[in-house]
Amino acid sequence: MAKVVCFGEVMLRLQPYHYERFVQAENVQFTFGGAEANVAVSLANFGVDVSYVTKLPSHMIGQAAINSLRRYGVDTGKIVRGGNRVGIYFNEKGASQRPSICTYDRAHSAISEAKKEDFDWESIFSGAEWFHFTGITPALSENVLEICREACQVAKKKGIKISCDVNYRSKLWTKEAAREAMTELSEYIDLILINEEDAKTVFGIQADKTDVHSGKLNKEGYEEVAKKLMEQFRFSEVAITLRESKSASDNDWSGLLYDGKECLFSKVYPVHIVDRIGGGDSFAAGLIYSFLKGDDSRKALEFAVAASALKHSIEGDYNMVTVPEVEKLAGGDSSGRVQR
Amino acid sequence: MAKVVCFGEVMLRLQPYHYERFVQAENVQFTFGGAEANVAVSLANFGVDVSYVTKLPSHMIGQAAINSLRRYGVDTGKIVRGGNRVGIYFNEKGASQRPSICTYDRAHSAISEAKKEDFDWESIFSGAEWFHFTGITPALSENVLEICREACQVAKKKGIKISCDVNYRSKLWTKEAAREAMTELSEYIDLILINEEDAKTVFGIQADKTDVHSGKLNKEGYEEVAKKLMEQFRFSEVAITLRESKSASDNDWSGLLYDGKECLFSKVYPVHIVDRIGGGDSFAAGLIYSFLKGDDSRKALEFAVAASALKHSIEGDYNMVTVPEVEKLAGGDSSGRVQR
Amino acid sequence: MAKVVCFGEVMLRLQPYHYERFVQAENVQFTFGGAEANVAVSLANFGVDVSYVTKLPSHMIGQAAINSLRRYGVDTGKIVRGGNRVGIYFNEKGASQRPSICTYDRAHSAISEAKKEDFDWESIFSGAEWFHFTGITPALSENVLEICREACQVAKKKGIKISCDVNYRSKLWTKEAAREAMTELSEYIDLILINEEDAKTVFGIQADKTDVHSGKLNKEGYEEVAKKLMEQFRFSEVAITLRESKSASDNDWSGLLYDGKECLFSKVYPVHIVDRIGGGDSFAAGLIYSFLKGDDSRKALEFAVAASALKHSIEGDYNMVTVPEVEKLAGGDSSGRVQR
């Protein structure tokens, strides 16, 4: 019986080695990832019982996707097999002034064409305490939006805590569609994870004078956004990751957590980037782990930020770090000295 | 001005290294291929002016596909840019008793969703002497079938020789659809390439007592098929590749050419396989090259079979051999002695 | 609840790429394997619920070993964490006249230093139908021999079928120690897997005139060995794999199964070798799968031999093949033709 259930897509991730671009590449890394899958693996690496729910074709690429989750201890017994495609994303890693480029090839994936009947949420949620999904999942198709809605309803009924990372993807749906769907789903969400841009795009909530391209933080703006979100919806917590992007190689990374009482800002980590894909997902996993454990907001925020700072040093989508490693960093040891 | 025009898809080919299966792979070869693209590259490697016609997305994976063709000298100036996907195939290389497995993920590719207006065949064929396509292309979609028909009509009108490799793909269309389309298109085809199985499936033409899984050849059966095909259509030549599959590692490889007069069987090459994908395509390229040069049927057949025997020793879809290399083998030197 | 429980070591396997020797290697494959682990993974790939029992250190290499099993669906929940070392084996792949060389570095591994208290067999066997181990495991240490004995006793008591692959390893124990231990354990064993050499070394049972280095089979000798074994012990079946080693690249592979009634010899597969490590283990897995399914001796033998013939085409210790793939080969299709 899994304590946490994550629902979403898992995609094949193809990436050239080193800093090669696809036009010059002859071989690529063959790994898997996806917003909710990243949360699931990160939780499994923290020792949490977690089950991943999706739909994957029965062919060898679908099997490889399942294996990539099982390898790190995620329960895959609830994954439905069928459909034709595993969604794919091509990731070209940037450096210095050159940004990373993600090109998605996910239309018509098995999960995007899944049907409501594919998932029996009463059974899936048996014994669960937490349900996590992101705004990417309802954006996949009308069907999947409906499946999300049903999952939320069943989870709510069973008293399962629900977290959602808004993650607006303009290539998947329009602002209007996102706003309508996410507004409705927000009724069910306890912990919302969002960034400033999406707060504006999806919920029309805006703070003053922040430019995501300037690389400078506007703390007050972020606080304002968090509070407005809390006013508008019945979230128990609003969490925001704060990325100051100095270049594709160096970012400052921190987070905010507002629990209705205090708006907490975490320690800031200057990260030298190995792979920043999945940074936000590892933050979500950190919060879920810490809240499940019963930590208070400050501890949860610092755990989540430390976990996700470490993610930036990890190859691939999945955050391959353990609880003691995160706690060591959250506890203040960021010297990076060799551990023997 | 290209002498030869090839029309079809070019796909991203993903394959694990060595004999790994996808479920255990962490990195894959990132190359390109496709039936007609393979013919085009092979012809370019023979020094022929050849132009490839397809539709590819404007994103980096589409560009990588174009680069893979340009690299070997194929003219890509007539490729239309647009659409969303590059078709993909996942190839798992077999050995000994374990067969190779090709899993296709090609639905919704840019070319399969191309429109008739995308291609101006009058202009494309300007200066051309030969047009090549395969039965895979009209199978991609109704639209592409119509585009093929138009291309054939324009080519015929301009006196361009047309070759077609039947290549029936049961995952793309039904037998009935294939029979209807290929029967109609056969009106335009001069040189047809086919195997015994497809002759039966697509044209209902059958020889006695040959079992494709037995690994034994039935020469008379093949001859019978060639002759029946010639009676039924107005082909100038019928060519058949003959593969005796002893295992995934070792095959005997030869070919048949019937020009309405004599039914020629080529020398048989026992091939120790490096990569057999594209074997038939390299045979087609060999025939086209040799006929363009003005060779007689015997010479053309032996050139094509030698070229395609060599293909089995080449990594990837494309046949990376030169005319002198093929002529050396066709001339009888199969000792494989080091050339210094 | 696992249907099958396997007990033994899982080792880190280090192997240079291609046909490199260690003295010239700069990078190596980092995978895992071990006689019983190979059986467990093979069964998991056949869709069987299988649990692996061993002891592994809590450090990152121990974790990597667990991940390698989980990836393919083996239940690792009963693995005890502790101790210092993961056993290692260095494998240098041979070719042609040059044999592969396995150098073991397994002394002091966590499992070899495990204690009886580490394993609660009553609980481990809850719901199980089959228990598999090999003669390597009791050879690891006195402690592990005792653990094996206890496991067999509990399994017997619960009516669980027990299989054992004798696998004599002269580097781990003397002939005398092996004979004493295996004779005792044979009391509990239902299905014994053995080769001619070990029958002589371990049980003193010998057939006439067979020379394992000649590359020629002595069918009668093998039958004689099987019958003598059956007379001496209360095995329900004796199975022997028959390898005719023509070179490190090419073997003929078949098997024998004697169920007390008939001595069956399987079809012989000429295998062109990708990796022959784990050949015998994949044969054991094939028998277990087939017997669990209720197949008769002939079907079980042919399934097991086909499965293990395929293993020779697979990279690494683990047999990465599915039931339909094995059934296709056992059904007679050994042509290795590409599957699209």
Next chain:
Amino acid sequence: MAKVVCFGEVMLRLQPYHYERFVQAENVQFTFGGAEANVAVSLANFGVDVSYVTKLPSHMIGQAAINSLRRYGVDTGKIVRGGNRVGIYFNEKGASQRPSICTYDRAHSAISEAKKEDFDWESIFSGAEWFHFTGITPALSENVLEICREACQVAKKKGIKISCDVNYRSKLWTKEAAREAMTELSEYIDLILINEEDAKTVFGIQADKTDVHSGKLNKEGYEEVAKKLMEQFRFSEVAITLRESKSASDNDWSGLLYDGKECLFSKVYPVHIVDRIGGGDSFAAGLIYSFLKGDDSRKALEFAVAASALKHSIEGDYNMVTVPEVEKLAGGDSSGRVQR
């Protein structure tokens, strides 16, 4: 008809992976590069019709060099085949305080032994608007100096704009030889690219108090050099790249352009280096592209500096960036945020 013609060598570039040194390497990257070839590929990546002129052996390594240019869309139809060697350079990538080391093995290359008759400049320049070469090319041999002279004369006669990057190489010729040749060729050059050191070495033009090893810029000194060059020759523009080398891993990068009216200094980019070989060449390509398009000096300079700042994040000699990517950076977005 190519708009731009580049003339020079193309060399095989061998480089170990990661930060390995050759004495510890067992495998190397096999790519191609060379000052003018880098300009040609960069222009092709900008969508410019560009033709590369050189001489390459007819063997497989010569062919591989051609393929490397074709792949990115450079016209190779004017490359002369013959001679024995492809020049080679061995590049060992530095980091931190350890500099990269380029060891050249280019003597006796096909182009260095080319003859005047090999190139028909009237025909080569048919339809061209721009001719680019560097000071490395006339340094290859007396013959090639003469070929350069002829090329310049024909280009001048045809009203083709000529750019030259001085690039003094002390291993190829003496200061005196360089001064004599470059002074003569400067008669034909419109746009000269140079650095401070070469201005002194080749033209005896010197500014005060700049130490190339100090890592500090002397803006006035650079301006002085540019102006003196303009006084001495009839250049239409003088361009200088300004590299402040803090370490092998981090540089500040900017440029200067003097058009006889104003001496412009560009924005400064702090670059975290992936590969800095070809930085100057990508700057030249940026200027040529921008001037061809009709941009003014400020825009051309900023485009060229942004293009070449991006080059530092690209693997290999060739600058694999597109016009929109450069314009995005030149437009001020240097945050390196992931593009989805």
Next chain:
Amino acid sequence: MAKVVCFGEVMLRLQPYHYERFVQAENVQFTFGGAEANVAVSLANFGVDVSYVTKLPSHMIGQAAINSLRRYGVDTGKIVRGGNRVGIYFNEKGASQRPSICTYDRAHSAISEAKKEDFDWESIFSGAEWFHFTGITPALSENVLEICREACQVAKKKGIKISCDVNYRSKLWTKEAAREAMTELSEYIDLILINEEDAKTVFGIQADKTDVHSGKLNKEGYEEVAKKLMEQFRFSEVAITLRESKSASDNDWSGLLYDGKECLFSKVYPVHIVDRIGGGDSFAAGLIYSFLKGDDSRKALEFAVAASALKHSIEGDYNMVTVPEVEKLAGGDSSGRVQR
């Protein structure tokens, strides 16, 4: 006749590529290293005649260890063959806030089980001028401690200078054991290399207010430690490396040398880390080289610090730099400009 003799272990070093962790790795670098071996190779790269003394198994992994030393010119003729294991260490490379992790698997290595009779120090030291070992070696086992003692006695008797890098390893012995052994061995040691932490742990010598995790230096504290060490023992020099660890990617690196007269602090190098394992060993090698050459303390210190700063840019344990490279950096050129 070797001028320098080093005695200790040489271990197999396994490390995933890039920044992968072992739990996600499928292939690893296969190299060798170890504290004294690193010193030996570094000296050999400086052109010094150096002999390595250890014990290694006669199997292929032992041979590979020997080859790794021979490759760089270390004399391996005095290495004893025998025993079962080559010690192994698993190194996971950290980045940014994530530390590198070294997991040792060295118990029961051939050298740790070596016997006194294995080494004839009279013969080994014939012609030698310098003997180097580290505190890791006597920690391997009681036997090896005794061997070290004997080596020191023979060296002393022969007037050979002795250097020792304290290198306390808490996984190998207790503080008490280390203190007793190192105090005794210090009688023989001329040049001691140590860090502040070990001075306290091993010799109970402590300075005020320095926190090794703060990343800040306490110069006075270090000086105090050096002086106290000199008072307590009869060292001719005390050397301390000073690492300010800002993160796993960036450190400041410098050193201190106290010769009883002056306490010298070197230039500080900000190093961007490729691989920091072996940093201290390369510092030791720099001092030994410089002292052997007859340099004064200032010159020796600056040479050693420059050499070890460069080590941080080198892949693997061994410092692959030459004397001119070190002298160039020590001489002030840290710009990292490409050398052609």
Next chain:
Amino acid sequence: MAKVVCFGEVMLRLQPYHYERFVQAENVQFTFGGAEANVAVSLANFGVDVSYVTKLPSHMIGQAAINSLRRYGVDTGKIVRGGNRVGIYFNEKGASQRPSICTYDRAHSAISEAKKEDFDWESIFSGAEWFHFTGITPALSENVLEICREACQVAKKKGIKISCDVNYRSKLWTKEAAREAMTELSEYIDLILINEEDAKTVFGIQADKTDVHSGKLNKEGYEEVAKKLMEQFRFSEVAITLRESKSASDNDWSGLLYDGKECLFSKVYPVHIVDRIGGGDSFAAGLIYSFLKGDDSRKALEFAVAASALKHSIEGDYNMVTVPEVEKLAGGDSSGRVQR
């Protein structure tokens, strides 16, 4: 003091991975080889003291060449440093009907431009018992021919046994030049290694009706050639390797040795080829080793043929096999069974 001295070139060997051709390769193996270097390394692997004499540049590629020899235990202390180039050969590995292609880029290498004064043969041969070179070395240049002559004279004077492998290379010199030089040098040679083709080309000695391309042996012809050579010169032994090239993947391999009394033919090994470059060199090394040990002709021949059969299973030029491995095969065990 080396027992054996080998003199010749050592070249950088660049080869794509798997069966890739250079036109499609992006990375290549970076190893070293050369006829006499291969003999030297093979002897060192047999435990013989062997010194390699050549000239190599002082740059990093020259150093890498030296390291490649030192790694396997060859004494490199007599190698002269200087000159500009390390000779290079590009090797493309063939398979099945496609031959391997070696493209040499060795002109102007340091050794080919060496001067007589570079080598002091009196000192080089101090303590030596055997001198080996091949017909490639005198072909490098007039200078090197003269150096060979001097080496032979000094060796003869000192009573050192001389072996030479004729190895005619038509790209290096004409038949006439080869005949003149080799005829003269043959005065000094004791053991000559040659093939039938070279016997005809170089010495004009011919047997009847053998076609090197037929793949069939003509035993009598070979015997005739051996005897005629012995009549014409004062060789103590004539050795011929017999390769029946069935394809680039499979050869039959054996040898002949004529000692003036009996003409011995060895056992024939059917080899499945990993890398056949250096096959002849490993045969030479086998003979030298065996004769040095005092074996008789039969034993020496069988040892040499077994050693060189094994070479065909080894990656790279150098034969990485030990004496016990060769003796095991020569003793009749060619089953290739795994050695544990």
